[in-house]
Amino acid sequence: MIKILSARKILTMNPQKPQATHVALRDGIILGAGSLAELEGWGDYDLDTRFADKVLMPGLVEGHCHLQEGALWSHTYVGFFDRMSPEGDMQAGCKNLDAVLSKLAAAEAQLDAPATPLPAWSLDPIYFDNQRVDRGQLDAISTTRPIGIMHASGHIMNVNSKALELAGLMKPGINHEGVPLGNDGLPTGELKGPDVMSPVSIHVGFDRDMLACDEQGMWRFGKLCVRAGVTTATDLAARLPDEAVTLMRKVTGNTAYPARIVPLRFHHGGSPEDLIKHVERLAAQSTDKLRLGRIKIVVDGSIQGFSARLRAPGYYNGAPNGLWYIAPEHLAYILETSLAKGIQVHCHTNGDEATQLVIDTMRKALRKTPSGDHRFTLQHCQLADTAQFRQIKELGLCVNLFANHHHYWGDQHYELTVGPERAERMNAAGTAARQGVPFAIHSDAPITPLGPLFTGWCAMNRKTASGRTLGDAEKITLDQALYAITLGAAYTLHMDGEVGSIEAGKRADFAVLEDDPEEMGVDGFKDTRVWGTVLGGKPFAAADV
Amino acid sequence: MSDTPLPLTIIAGYLGAGKTTLINQILRNANGQRLAVLVNDFGALPIDADLIEAQDDDLIALAGGCVCCSYGDDLMLALTRMRALDPKPDHVLLETSGVALPGKIAAAVSLFGADIQVMSVVVLADAEGLPAQLQDSYLADTIVRQLGAADLVVLTKADLATPDQLNTSRFNIGRHARGAPLVEGSSDILHDVLSADITQRSSNTVFDAGPHHIELTSRTFTPPGPVDAQALARSLADADAVVRAKGHLMTAPDRRLVTLQLVGKRFTLTPADPALKPGIVIIEKKTGTASPVS
Numbered sequence: 001m002i003k004i005l006s007a008r009k010i011l012t013m014n015p016q017k018p019q020a021t022h023v024a025l026r027d028g029i030i031l032g033a034g035s036l037a038e039l040e041g042w043g044d045y046d047l048d049t050r051f052a053d054k055v056l057m058p059g060l061v062e063g064h065c066h067l068q069e070g071a072l073w074s075h076t077y078v079g080f081f082d083r084m085s086p087e088g089d090m091q092a093g094c095k096n097l098d099a100v101l102s103k104l105a106a107a108e109a110q111l112d113a114p115a116t117p118l119p120a121w122s123l124d125p126i127y128f129d130n131q132r133v134d135r136g137q138l139d140a141i142s143t144t145r146p147i148g149i150m151h152a153s154g155h156i157m158n159v160n161s162k163a164l165e166l167a168g169l170m171k172p173g174i175n176h177e178g179v180p181l182g183n184d185g186l187p188t189g190e191l192k193g194p195d196v197m198s199p200v201s202i203h204v205g206f207d208r209d210m211l212a213c214d215e216q217g218m219w220r221f222g223k224l225c226v227r228a229g230v231t232t233a234t235d236l237a238a239r240l241p242d243e244a245v246t247l248m249r250k251v252t253g254n255t256a257y258p259a260r261i262v263p264l265r266f267h268h269g270g271s272p273e274d275l276i277k278h279v280e281r282l283a284a285q286s287t288d289k290l291r292l293g294r295i296k297i298v299v300d301g302s303i304q305g306f307s308a309r310l311r312a313p314g315y316y317n318g319a320p321n322g323l324w325y326i327a328p329e330h331l332a333y334i335l336e337t338s339l340a341k342g343i344q345v346h347c348h349t350n351g352d353e354a355t356q357l358v359i360d361t362m363r364k365a366l367r368k369t370p371s372g373d374h375r376f377t378l379q380h381c382q383l384a385d386t387a388q389f390r391q392i393k394e395l396g397l398c399v400n401l402f403a404n405h406h407h408y409w410g411d412q413h414y415e416l417t418v419g420p421e422r423a424e425r426m427n428a429a430g431t432a433a434r435q436g437v438p439f440a441i442h443s444d445a446p447i448t449p450l451g452p453l454f455t456g457w458c459a460m461n462r463k464t465a466s467g468r469t470l471g472d473a474e475k476i477t478l479d480q481a482l483y484a485i486t487l488g489a490a491y492t493l494h495m496d497g498e499v500g501s502i503e504a505g506k507r508a509d510f511a512v513l514e515d516d517p518e519e520m521g522v523d524g525f526k527d528t529r530v531w532g533t534v535l536g537g538k539p540f541a542a543a544d545v
Numbered sequence: 546m547s548d549t550p551l552p553l554t555i556i557a558g559y560l561g562a563g564k565t566t567l568i569n570q571i572l573r574n575a576n577g578q579r580l581a582v583l584v585n586d587f588g589a590l591p592i593d594a595d596l597i598e599a600q601d602d603d604l605i606a607l608a609g610g611c612v613c614c615s616y617g618d619d620l621m622l623a624l625t626r627m628r629a630l631d632p633k634p635d636h637v638l639l640e641t642s643g644v645a646l647p648g649k650i651a652a653a654v655s656l657f658g659a660d661i662q663v664m665s666v667v668v669l670a671d672a673e674g675l676p677a678q679l680q681d682s683y684l685a686d687t688i689v690r691q692l693g694a695a696d697l698v699v700l701t702k703a704d705l706a707t708p709d710q711l712n713t714s715r716f717n718i719g720r721h722a723r724g725a726p727l728v729e730g731s732s733d734i735l736h737d738v739l740s741a742d743i744t745q746r747s748s749n750t751v752f753d754a755g756p757h758h759i760e761l762t763s764r765t766f767t768p769p770g771p772v773d774a775q776a777l778a779r780s781l782a783d784a785d786a787v788v789r790a791k792g793h794l795m796t797a798p799d800r801r802l803v804t805l806q807l808v809g810k811r812f813t814l815t816p817a818d819p820a821l822k823p824g825i826v827i828i829e830k831k832t833g834t835a836s837p838v839s
Contacts, residue, residue: 017644150811156643168657168658168660169656170656171658173654173658174655174656174658176653176655176656177652178652179656195620195621195652195653195656196653196656198619198621198622199621199622199625199656202622202625205833241602241618266618268617268618269586269615269617269618270615270617271586271587274586287648321686323644323684323687324644324647324687325644325645327559327560327643328681328683329643330560353683357683400646468593473688497690
């Protein structure tokens with residue numbers, strides 16, 4: 001049966017017909033967008049006017065996030081910023097340390113058995129003058145249950161004495177740069193870096209596999225998508241063992257699940273040869289709502305963790321260069337083999353040296369295996385300079401820039417990690433646009449909240465959390481932002497022929513908005529209210545999920 | 546004693562340096578030692594199917610009580626698992642990924658405190674590949690940092706290298722792995738040298754495992770009376786010729802018995818069962834210089 005939806009405005013992102021008032025669908029596929037008269041020729045239809053006062057856009061595409069965002073909501077949120085939970089209650093940000101501690105104490109009071117762990121997430125002490133949490137403050141909340149608070153960056157955790165004790169770290173004589181000691185010679189409870197967090201995190205209630213997601217978490221993630229207007233979302237670093245794939249197929253196969261999920265197989269944890277075999281096997285298990293068969297390579301670490309690989313002049317504070325997370329030969333093998341087999345690869349490169357390694361390796365790989373339209377994508381690519389964007393363009397690479405990171409941590413990059421000049425050019429969406437590099441922008445949820453409209457606002461305004469405008473020359477326009485969060489992101493996933501615009505033959509995936517983002521403009525873009533989404537023709541109201 | 550720390554050897558070095566070959570060799574020559582081998586992935590580790598007793602995704606149990614474990618991206622979890630093995634292994638061998646920094650890994654292992662103790666960081670360097678790796682701007686600092694963390698450096702593939710490559714490799718190892726002895730051309734006896742327990746080796750033997758590597762000899766040394774164990778161990782660690790030492794020493798003046806474990810420039814002294822007999826085995830390179838103890 002044909003359905004025609006009417007709307008206040010339909011922003012199609014199809015330049016041949018940028019605006020429409022009606023869209024016709026059948027079996028989850030768009031028949032066309034236009035005026036009612038233009039669509040009536042398809043035959044008998046039901047006119048659905050429920051969106052008559054709404055604005056429709058193509059369902060938004062989040063090209064770099066993690067399903068883990070859904071799983072984390074089982075834990076106590078103690079971030080600085082207000083954040084919408086999957087169930088729709090706006091959790092107030094903790095504006096100072098006392099607020100963090102009282103929220104934890106309240107959560108603690110809800111727990112029964114005295115040994116039940118209390119995990120919390122998204123702490124960010126840079127917003128309260130870098131005042132550190134110490135073990136004693138958490139011990140005041142409980143000495144019987146392990147407590148752990150993951151920082152927003154994901155690189156640091158604060159724990160109480162019980163958690164240290166369970167991990168065998170509550171003792172003097174520890175000599176590790178990631179474990180600061182107090183005046184008493186015992187750890188303060190701050191744990192920096194994955195090596196030191198990992199043995200403790202399992203005791204405080206964080207899953208063994210930090211990036212994994214359970215069934216409840218997947219459903220919660222789906223709710224967050226509806227609230228953000230997202231209909232296609234990546235799970236950008238998944239191990240994808242058989243049981244996880246079975247779960248993902250089951251959950252996404254439910255008609256009540258509101259998003260298409262694109263999990264990329266993380267390169268770690270196996271040989272490059274096994275990785276390729278695994279991904280080939282996964283590709284065959286794809287469905288219309290679960291897209292398998294892509295690879296994610298992590299090339300370096302993070303800038304604020306000083307583990308990203310930087311070219312000269314290196315870190316602003318003089319920290320030594322970061323770490324490679326993959327050997328260049330393995331990178332070359334995966335890129336070459338994937339080009340030959342038609343497997344798509346996304347590479348996490350934070351530092352500009354990591355970006356250059358991928359550029360150089362791609363150049364050689366393409367000489368061996370010339371390939372058009374590969375769309376291999378640099379994820380984050382935060383520090384690339386203009387010369388690198390020119391090479392990226394020549395090689396047919398795409399970039400997905402971390403516009404939100406710039407907002408939340410731009411001040412820290414300015415003052416500490418890379419200094420003013422490079423902080424201004426970070427996440428250079430303006431340069432990408434000028435050089436004609438296909439680009440998207442992302443949240444990396446749960447590192448920052450899922451929300452392409454907010455991400456677009458960040459890329460257009462480049463305002464940091466303190467209000468500093470960082471990098472005027474890299475601002476993008478409203479049209480570019482709208483493109484980046486729809487077709488731009490879909491392009492990086494080879495899905496732009498299917499989603500990302502409202503036109504005949506594509507999937508009926510829409511973001512349903514209360515406000516017109518074009519009217520909201522550059523300043524108000526982030527405040528565009530989302531009613532919900534439509535996925536394959538089926539409406540999902542944020543108020544009901 | 547059940548509370549003695551689990552000795553752990555870190556085997557590091559860039560791709561192609563021979564880490565997997567060494568691990569295989571050590572596994573084939575376990576000689577009754579219960580070895581636990583941690584590898585980044587099972588990909589390059591061909592294990593004879595006959596040896597496999599049980600297997601899951603991350604752990605392979607081998608005949609003779611040895612286990613292999615792949616740690617993927619969570620080494621700390623794998624080590625936690627090693628610590629919980631019952632019965633405890635005699636020796637843990639950790640093969641790092643080619644770009645890992647063994648110094649950072651040793652620091653992470655130190656968090657296990659008294660449970661697991663780093664016995665040595667052995668860095669393998671490929672004589673044929675090292676000069677080019679040090680010229681590669683993407684890799685040079687990683688290779689230098691790996692060498693800098695070595696207690697003992699093993700130069701492999703010397704037979705494949707040109708004289709220039711060999712000289713360049715030796716020079717750079719001397720420069721970046723300051724104080725760590727360099728072993729070359731002895732690869733087929735390395736499993737013996739790196740074993741956690743070398744004390745069964747009889748005194749004053751020449752390693753005779755093959756045709757071209759008689760560059761290491763072993764001998765036993767029993768001080769005539771109590772000694773300053775710390776000073777003695779330090780002098781052995783500082784000696785370029787001494788590659789390995791293990792045994793028990795009677796300390797002066799309190800006459801406590803301690804166990805010495807020494808690999809290259811790293812050593813540990815831990816309390817020993819007083820019933821044991823003093824005496825240490827020393828494995829050293831045959832050189833013209835005088836040994837610090839004789």
